[in-house]
Amino acid sequence: MLKIFNTLTGKKEKFKPIKSKKVNLYVCGITVYDFCHIGHARTFVVFDMIVRYLKFLGFQVKYVRNITDVDDKIITKSLEKNLDIKTFSEQMIHEMNQDFFRLGIDFPNQEPKVTEYINYIIQIIKILIKNKNAYINSQGDVVFSIDSDMFYGSLSGQFLKKLISGTRPILNGIKKNPLDFVLWKRSQEKDKFFWESPWGKGRPGWHIECTAITNFSFENYIDIHGGGSDLLFPHHENEAAQSRCFNNNFKINFWMHSGMVIINDQKMSKSLGNVYFLRDVLLRYQPEVLRYFLLSTHYRHPIYYSEKNLKAAEISLRYLYNALYNTNPIPNSTAGIDLELLFYDAINDDFNTPKAFVILIKIARKINSFKSYDLYQSNLFAYRLKKLAIILNFLLEKPEDFLQKKSFFSKEKINEIERLIEKRNIFRNLKLWKKADQLRNEIMKLDVILEDSINKTFWKYKK
Numbered sequence: 001m002l003k004i005f006n007t008l009t010g011k012k013e014k015f016k017p018i019k020s021k022k023v024n025l026y027v028c029g030i031t032v033y034d035f036c037h038i039g040h041a042r043t044f045v046v047f048d049m050i051v052r053y054l055k056f057l058g059f060q061v062k063y064v065r066n067i068t069d070v071d072d073k074i075i076t077k078s079l080e081k082n083l084d085i086k087t088f089s090e091q092m093i094h095e096m097n098q099d100f101f102r103l104g105i106d107f108p109n110q111e112p113k114v115t116e117y118i119n120y121i122i123q124i125i126k127i128l129i130k131n132k133n134a135y136i137n138s139q140g141d142v143v144f145s146i147d148s149d150m151f152y153g154s155l156s157g158q159f160l161k162k163l164i165s166g167t168r169p170i171l172n173g174i175k176k177n178p179l180d181f182v183l184w185k186r187s188q189e190k191d192k193f194f195w196e197s198p199w200g201k202g203r204p205g206w207h208i209e210c211t212a213i214t215n216f217s218f219e220n221y222i223d224i225h226g227g228g229s230d231l232l233f234p235h236h237e238n239e240a241a242q243s244r245c246f247n248n249n250f251k252i253n254f255w256m257h258s259g260m261v262i263i264n265d266q267k268m269s270k271s272l273g274n275v276y277f278l279r280d281v282l283l284r285y286q287p288e289v290l291r292y293f294l295l296s297t298h299y300r301h302p303i304y305y306s307e308k309n310l311k312a313a314e315i316s317l318r319y320l321y322n323a324l325y326n327t328n329p330i331p332n333s334t335a336g337i338d339l340e341l342l343f344y345d346a347i348n349d350d351f352n353t354p355k356a357f358v359i360l361i362k363i364a365r366k367i368n369s370f371k372s373y374d375l376y377q378s379n380l381f382a383y384r385l386k387k388l389a390i391i392l393n394f395l396l397e398k399p400e401d402f403l404q405k406k407s408f409f410s411k412e413k414i415n416e417i418e419r420l421i422e423k424r425n426i427f428r429n430l431k432l433w434k435k436a437d438q439l440r441n442e443i444m445k446l447d448v449i450l451e452d453s454i455n456k457t458f459w460k461y462k463k
Helices: 038-056 072-080 085-102 114-130 160-165 206-217 229-246 287-295 307-324 337-348 353-371 375-391 399-404 411-429 433-444
Strands: 003-006 011-014 022-027 060-065 134-136 142-144 181-186 202-204 221-228 251-258 261-263 448-452 457-461
Touching: 003 251, 022 038, 022 206, 038 060, 038 221, 038 251, 038 261, 038 287, 038 375, 060 206, 072 085, 114 134, 114 142, 114 181, 114 202, 114 206, 114 229, 142 229, 181 206, 181 229, 202 206, 206 229, 221 229, 229 251, 287 307, 287 353, 307 353, 307 375, 307 399, 337 353, 337 375, 353 375, 399 457, 411 433, 411 448, 411 457, 433 448
Parallel strands: 022 060, 022 221, 221 251
Antiparallel strands: 003 011, 134 142, 142 181, 181 202, 448 457
16 A cells, blocks of 8 residues: 655645546656756656656656746846757757666657747636736736735644745835736846736746646646656745635645755755756766665655765665676576565555665575575575666666676777786686787777676776
8 A cells, every 4th residue: 555745734644546546646846047056966767766656556657847938047048058048948858868778768648838838828727816816016927926825834834924935025016025026027128038917928937837837737636746846846836826706616635745855964956056967977977876776765865975885885776786786587386485475564664665675686596595495486486586677767777787887998998908918818718818918908098997707807987
């Protein structure tokens, strides 16, 4: 029985979709003004794991993840690069998809862009104004009135008086309440990127886009609405308020939030200059290692990014691959079934991947313990390990390829390394040690380490 922690209620609840065996899942996507960083990777690896497990349980999942392709930061970056905003955002979407593909993150069923929903956003804003949930301020912006929603603050559990006391004073009628937020931002004369609307030229605010996309993409309900915990307030609180006021029949069953990435005891943030781009990390670590690291802490908790913790993830994953090395997994129904059930218990308990990883390590120990005297039993447990790891999208490579870190090399370079090793082994067999040592030095210049045994030379990436 799957239980999920619901941010709205603050407790774990039995997961039951609104419609049997069908799950509507929405996750707030990326604002594509720069390359993806570790924070993005954490959120979307977590929800990729969740989608995979729901499908494993037999649910038909409709997964929608939006893309914010209009934003002040995007406009600024496109002007800096002297590119049309559409061209720039399309380039960044391509880079995002490349990064996510390398991390084993599947494409959602739909990936709507905000710019495709401008007309729908305008229609929603019209209704919010008509229902007196929004007003036009002194600058010509359309602003949502949080006082019009009696449930505002219920998702994040924020106390409004405390929040208001920490805000700046209201200036020149821009907002009636300091926490009111912009639905439609009126363009200035110098602005080059805008849409026509009943309130003049402008572009949508950030929060309204998710309300528009979810109401358009789903039929009055979402089973799971997810995102990073940094979005809980104000983004998700504002989105929930808009959605209630626009369509009081729209229901969100579960709210899920993944924890932040912490670096040197500080939240990762561009303003602090401690952002690590995904593509840079993948120059040093295999994608499965990074994925393992991101799931090695429970998704709701903060995750501490450091070289030490990445190395620990690499060691753990190499242990699993080493267990599979020189095995021939045999399908079975009994060997290790008790451990398999414990694995499911862990994932069913609010997706407790750290506990599930402990189970995988235990199975690997079983494999290793049988290797010396009972290869048949070892192969039975190898099947169990691979079966369970694949549910979370691990152990996808051949063990020797992963252990050699072949993903860091081109096919041409691998062929060159193996050709030189074969030539060196001929010299070794002929006891031409000097020539063999010369070739060893030449091979090591290709960023590899050699490990010689009696019958074979094993090579791997040295970094």
